[in-house]
Amino acid sequence: MDATFFLPLSEVTFYILLSLSTEAKHGYAIWKDVETLSNGSVKLSTSTLYDALERLLQQGLIERVKEENEQSSGRPRKRYRLNELGKQVLAKEIDRLRTLLDLATPRLGEMMG
């Protein structure tokens, strides 16, 4: 599927994909990372985070990785990582934002005098 189909991304989706761009993460790590990346402006509830993760899994932008070492509960911990399509979508979104920024910056300068 063409990566542009998923654009533009919502703020939450963008931060989640950005968080997963460096390495596979658990739910808690993503949750903390989104807050850090957004300088505390985006604070996710557990519902919002997992709604987004479920949707991204369904859309095929991320995938699950099961860790080999199990938790104390006996369940393998699950991490999420970007797949190829997810990487393309994130790259295209960053390009889109950059283009918008390039367009808007001179105008902003003119407007502010």
Place this chain on the structure above:
Amino acid sequence: MKRPLARLVSLYARLMRLYPSRYQQEFGQERQELFGLALEQAIKRGNWALFRFLWRELHDFPASAIRANMRAWEVMMKTIETKPGEEPFSWIGLLLGIWPFLFAGPLMAILPYLPGQAAQLFNFMSPLWLATVGLSLFIGLFLGWRKDFPRWVYPYLVLVFFIITIPALGLLAPTGLNRLNPWIATAILLFAILGLGAAALFLSSRIPHTRKIFYDVRDDWTRLSFGMLVFVAFYTGLYTGDHLPPFGLIVWLPSVVILLGAIAYLLSGSRLIRSLVLIITLGLGVLFGMFIFSGDAAWAIWPASLLVTLILSPVLVGLFARPPRTQVNEH
């Protein structure tokens, strides 16, 4: 973990039961762990942070649970949808499919009012009606067989089944069935028809030429209900009072409703919609029938309950039965 914190986590775990079971299996444990860790962190940050954290959780939880349930519902609907394009639509098929409803409904209802006909109650031995039914059944069955038993042929199959089995059901008469409590008599008749129907279906699976009927019905049980829906047209087309009602809405409207139901069924693309169409048409048809038969309450209730149970049985089997494990294309 401190006690209030453990209580909140346990409450959260309970609230997770509001989500569909598949979602719980997939994300329940993870979410619960994340909630516990996030809650611990919020407590460390102070009361205001804790309040804002809990507020966010409470605020987002209901909408998220509703959305998850709606997604699960959509997935369920898709799994019971029929494969698209399994039977291409044709206008000829639609016309052939509603033809039995025309002779079982409008023609039967209007016949006594035609010029030259004595104003009498409908007679199954009317030559015009008998000729129409006989010829139609022959042509419909022949074309249906040539077309490999598509959906529209089921009213024809059901009518032939009843023409063959009515003499067999007649064997019940000497048993004194008619002297029994009407509910018991209706139940016996119902089991007899269902038993004979099951036997006929089993028999069709043993005959190479009719095996497709068996597999098609197993794939979509509404086919049988659609076939039997034609009896609702009979039901609303019969008048058992002493006098014919004046020719008007009461005469033709029930037939129109049943006809529209049959058309909607043949045009429906999913099994769920087909089931709903059958249920609505059946309900409206029986209501009209009850209204028409209002002069004779016994005549209204027993055929109505028999019809509803007979026609709904395959729909319910189809809605609750597990889908067949393998798709068999042999026939």
